[in-house]
Amino acid sequence: MNRLVTVANPEGLHMRVALMISECAKKYNATVTITKNTETVSARDVLQVLTLGAVPGVTLTIDAQGEQASEALNGICALFENNV
Amino acid sequence: MRFDEFIVVDSINPNLQATTKEEAIREMAHSLVDAGKLPEDDYESLVRAIIKREELGSTGIGRGIAVPHTKHPCVQELVGTVAVSNKGVEFDSLDGEPVYVMFLLISPPNEPARHLRALELIARQLRNDTFCRFLKQARSSQDILQLITEADNNQFE
Numbered sequence A: 001m002n003r004l005v006t007v008a009n010p011e012g013l014h015m016r017v018a019l020m021i022s023e024c025a026k027k028y029n030a031t032v033t034i035t036k037n038t039e040t041v042s043a044r045d046v047l048q049v050l051t052l053g054a055v056p057g058v059t060l061t062i063d064a065q066g067e068q069a070s071e072a073l074n075g076i077c078a079l080f081e082n083n084v
Numbered sequence B: 001m002r003f004d005e006f007i008v009v010d011s012i013n014p015n016l017q018a019t020t021k022e023e024a025i026r027e028m029a030h031s032l033v034d035a036g037k038l039p040e041d042d043y044e045s046l047v048r049a050i051i052k053r054e055e056l057g058s059t060g061i062g063r064g065i066a067v068p069h070t071k072h073p074c075v076q077e078l079v080g081t082v083a084v085s086n087k088g089v090e091f092d093s094l095d096g097e098p099v100y101v102m103f104l105l106i107s108p109p110n111e112p113a114r115h116l117r118a119l120e121l122i123a124r125q126l127r128n129d130t131f132c133r134f135l136k137q138a139r140s141s142q143d144i145l146q147l148i149t150e151a152d153n154n155q156f157e
Helices: A015-026 A046-050 A069-081 B021-034 B040-055 B112-126 B129-137 B141-152
Strands: A002-006 A031-036 A039-042 A059-065 B060-062 B069-071 B079-089 B099-107
Touching: A002 A069, A015 A046, A015 A069, A031 A069, A039 A046, A046 B060, A046 B112, A059 A069, B021 B040, B021 B079, B021 B099, B040 B069, B069 B112, B079 B129, B079 B141, B099 B112, B099 B129, B112 B129, B129 B141
Parallel strands: B069 B099
Antiparallel strands: A002 A059, A031 A039, A031 A059, B079 B099
């Protein structure tokens, strides 16, 4: 399952945000990926999330698979909805 | 973005003496002062800002890497330096392991986009195991400069 989110943080997806995403993704028994254009990375890996260089306004696809896919998707998307 | 757009060559440190986070930040910031890229008068305020940022969450992101950073009005453009520690630095890293490679970034307050691009570049290059391993093994400024130049020329892709 997947959902589109928009980066609303005025500083983009910077390190502290990447850490929050990674920590959130690790809480669930699910494989969570983030895709920007054609690049897909693991949401659990801070270094990979930073490679997206996601600036404000960019649209990302959050995909979750596995036992807790729904909870993971809700958790990650909530971070974006709260403008992390 | 490329490393040569913000890494101050004269500040590269292949043999960091510090073993604690604060000492490491101080030593790296001082190398930028010594290279003439930061005003001496702003040194303490800058170090305090970097440490304050670390208190929000360590920039030791695992794999022996840390990217301490801050915004500060003492710079007109993004400046950065890189240091390698042979002994390892206790950095409160995510994985609890010592840090061996540190990139320090200082951005003007109004340039978040360039800061983000520098983070993207550092992350992209350090994700490459060969680049990361060679950097940890570097023992001279020339070694480090050669590695980041090769990275700029896409030789690790």
